[in-house]
Amino acid sequence: MKTSSFDLPWIFLTTIFGLFFLTHNMFPYLGYRYEGCQTMYSSLKIDYQRKINNHFFIPQWAFTDWGFYLDIKGIQVQPQVSLDKKSLFFIDFLRETKSINLETFRLILDYLCPQQIRIKIYLTDFREQPFFEGDACKESKFRNWHLLIPIQLFPANERGELKRPSS
């Protein structure tokens, strides 16, 4: 294609877009997110905490903890009277699910904790190592959710399907 000075904005635009796409698709290795990065059906497995993956040659980083998934081993919620429908849903959700994304957990606590609800929870990582035990509302690492980009509530299975684990 003939290139003239008029083409410079087009070259700039196309390059920026290309770089954006490539960077976004490499987000799983940077620890930002997994979904929507062309990872579906790829069997790519990532352990963000140990910073390892099953890729042949791309190493793993974890610049954030947004991609963490935690296993819920036990939960106690007090009190449960006079709560709105959304709070009740969140509490049911935490009780029923086995795994949860850390950012989603923060988002839920952001709604529940200001209502003076105590959430005693025991969380482990994928290696069954203890991650947290105690009142989640008092824990600083569960405050302030950051993620505007959506993230799935449950970890994907090996085929990249978002299936809810049986409770």
Next chain:
Amino acid sequence: MNYSSRLYDYNRLLGLGLLFHISHLETYQTFLPQYSSRFWLVPGWHNFFSHQFFFVVFSGVFMGAIGLIVKPSRFVLLWICIFGLLDYFTFSFRVVNHYLVILGILWYQLLSNIIFRDSIRQSEKIIFGIRLIFFLSFFSAAVHKLNSSYWLPDPKESFGAFVIERAFEKLLLPIKPPTFLFSLSIFVSVAFEGLAIPIILSLRLNRFLAIIGYLVFWFFVLLTIRGPDYTFFSMILSILLIDESDWQAIRVLGRWPQGTLPILIFACLSVWLFLGDSGWRLSIHTVWAVLWSFLMAGFIRIYYRRVKCAS
């Protein structure tokens, strides 16, 4: 917009694909919480945002898709880009790979239109950009698959092997697929995703033959995994892999009855393969099969015309 006809038609088909994309069950789950526990995604997804929010975003994307089908204008592009981004940056209806690709294509076109006023002269450049976005997406998908799990010839670990297992089931073959077929499928799927677009574009004489192979591949994928929107978006890219004059020759097939009738018969045969599905999925597959038949007939026609001229 003064687009060339194939870019114009491509955008209209993009709108149709977007309708496919948002018409999945998860969307209804968002609006109809009583069905939440029945469907396979996340029960209570709607609780993270209000119903009003979902309604506004869904209506915005839906109207944008209709607008894109009716007339892809700068305003429609702007509309759908805003609502699509709102959808993507919240808990969207379906966050899947191709949604970001489609949004990227729409944003790229919108910005190109703002930068280049006379867009008919720029159609080729916009088409180049769309090809690049698709290539980078396919390439990334292939790179992600270079991992120890995907290359195991085991349907439980690798999707490449799973597709073959599913194909044997669909074709009602009484035997289990041999291991070498799993390995072959894994290799072919990675090679196809990584190399299909550059190989097709590098071919001059046999480009139509390569595109026919490309379309057969997506038909096979649809038949085995039943993902009509992802395969639809990949299929319609074939329009942008040919020249404007060739697309004009294919469009002639839309004339009734010389072109349309044989295509409809062909499409009926294709739909027959999807008869196991029900409801909305069958209707989407029907539209898919009609368009696939149309494109196949067009590319085969041009290919034979080229062979005739060459001989």
